[in-house]
Amino acid sequence: MTDEPTSRPLPVPDAVSAPFWQAAACHELTMAQCGNCSTFSYPPDPVCLACGSFEPGWQFVPVSGKGRILSWTVVRQALIPGVADLLPYVTVDVELDEQPGLRMVARLLDGMDVPLALDDRVEACFEDLAPGVAVPAFRLADE
Numbered sequence: 258m259t260d261e262p263t264s265r266p267l268p269v270p271d272a273v274s275a276p277f278w279q280a281a282a283c284h285e286l287t288m289a290q291c292g293n294c295s296t297f298s299y300p301p302d303p304v305c306l307a308c309g310s311f312e313p314g315w316q317f318v319p320v321s322g323k324g325r326i327l328s329w330t331v332v333r334q335a336l337i338p339g340v341a342d343l344l345p346y347v348t349v350d351v352e353l354d355e356q357p358g359l360r361m362v363a364r365l366l367d368g369m370d371v372p373l374a375l376d377d378r379v380e381a382c383f384e385d386l387a388p389g390v391a392v393p394a395f396r397l398a399d400e
């Protein structure tokens with residue numbers, strides 16, 4: 258992290274997402290897990306889509322952060338404020354190992370010069386944006 262304040266948008270935690278962002282600040286990836294059926298959801302919905310519980314009692318639990326690339330996009334235009342200095346960059350749609358269909362989209366930090374293929378292995382990492390604020394990202398993994 259540089260000493261310069263970031264111009265990138267920062268997360269705005271709410272009562273539901275606060276545990277996710279607290280863990281992210283410590284570079285730990287968590288996912289919400291239904292207290293009724295143990296299915297992960299990202300982000301957590303008011304109703305568990307797996308078991309139909311209206312009181313899923315979501316608990317954010319640590320996950321491996323490992324997964325495979327389902328798709329990716331090269332971002333060449335700053336469609337949100339504060340990211341112009343990152344252009345171009347890659348975002349990946351990743352299925353995490355913990356559960357089929359548990360998907361998360363985040364920036365890939367390997368840059369533009371690496372060849373990508375479907376099913377490439379990645380692992381979560383974090384970008385420190387401000388003191389106590391980090392956002393998940395991914396890096397290509399060797400496995």
Ligand SMILES: [Zn+2]
Pocket residue numbers: 291292293294295296305306307308309310313
């Ligand atoms: Zn459930």
